Amino acid sequence: MILVFVGKSSGKTTNAVNVSTALAQRPMSLRAKRAQRLRRVRLVNADPQGSASEWAAQRGGVGDLVEVIDHIAPTIHKDLPELLAGVDDLVIDCPAGTGRPLPIPDGRIQITRSAILAALSEDNGVVVVPMTPSPWDLWAGDDLVEVIEEAWTFDGAAPGARSRTVLLLNRVSTRAASGDPKRTPLIVRAARSRLAASPLPVLHTVIHDRQDYVQAPVHGLGVTEYAPRGSAADEVRALTEELLTLAGENR
Numbered sequence: 001m002i003l004v005f006v007g008k009s010s011g012k013t014t015n016a017v018n019v020s021t022a023l024a025q026r027p028m029s030l031r032a033k034r035a036q037r038l039r040r041v042r043l044v045n046a047d048p049q050g051s052a053s054e055w056a057a058q059r060g061g062v063g064d065l066v067e068v069i070d071h072i073a074p075t076i077h078k079d080l081p082e083l084l085a086g087v088d089d090l091v092i093d094c095p096a097g098t099g100r101p102l103p104i105p106d107g108r109i110q111i112t113r114s115a116i117l118a119a120l121s122e123d124n125g126v127v128v129v130p131m132t133p134s135p136w137d138l139w140a141g142d143d144l145v146e147v148i149e150e151a152w153t154f155d156g157a158a159p160g161a162r163s164r165t166v167l168l169l170n171r172v173s174t175r176a177a178s179g180d181p182k183r184t185p186l187i188v189r190a191a192r193s194r195l196a197a198s199p200l201p202v203l204h205t206v207i208h209d210r211q212d213y214v215q216a217p218v219h220g221l222g223v224t225e226y227a228p229r230g231s232a233a234d235e236v237r238a239l240t241e242e243l244l245t246l247a248g249e250n251r
């Protein structure tokens, strides 16, 4: 799977490191009975701010469950064969979108464009746009929309590129939960209905606002390592399965 996290400062790095870790802890198939190797994962830091690389540096003695490399250039789509070599999953953590309309030349949006083109040129590529459910933070019409729409119509786009560009509700308040796990909290329902008009589908899995997400990276860990039985780990594993399904790789 090729997984690209793009958008404003809304949880790209947090979700990129957690999904990378969960993927690397996952056998190739959950259905096969025989013992199997785990997925091999490479996390690409494409952000000049380098948070994913800091996370890797912090891991110290944890070993190399996830390989983290820097590739901070708008050539991801061209370099894809090398970036993919030897791994099952490539997770790309992009810089924050500029929030300004095109055509302002901006290196960060060029890197983001390159990563989106890379993912959508393959039939196992998924582009994830995390966003908080606050009404003013939802799908603002910035340059990212144009870059995404351009990638959909680009000649090299693989079939289904539209359905593999998705929104992820992140930092959803746990206080909004009614106590009944079957009832969708009002803030999530409101966000989903506002987003119904957006060109991108919203993932079923929701990531809540939880301290595990803040604490785990302090130790250079993913939440599925830091607190494997916690609610954050559960929702990250659910997110990972949903993304693998979208990529056609959930076996």
Ligand SMILES: Nc1ncnc2c1ncn2[C@@H]1O[C@H](COP(=O)(O)OP(=O)(O)O)[C@@H](O)[C@H]1O
Binding pocket: 007, 008, 009, 010, 011, 012, 013, 014, 015, 051, 096, 170, 171, 172, 207, 208, 209, 210, 211, 213, 214
């Ligand atoms: N689900 C979450 N729960 C709690 N804090 C979160 C969550 N997601 C992100 N954060 C915090 O929000 C801030 C921005 O998240 P980050 O992943 O760095 O965003 P981005 O990479 O998009 O800039 C960080 O301080 C991070 O710890």
Ligand SMILES: [Mg+2]
Binding pocket: 012, 013, 014, 047, 051, 093, 094
């Ligand atoms: Mg980041």
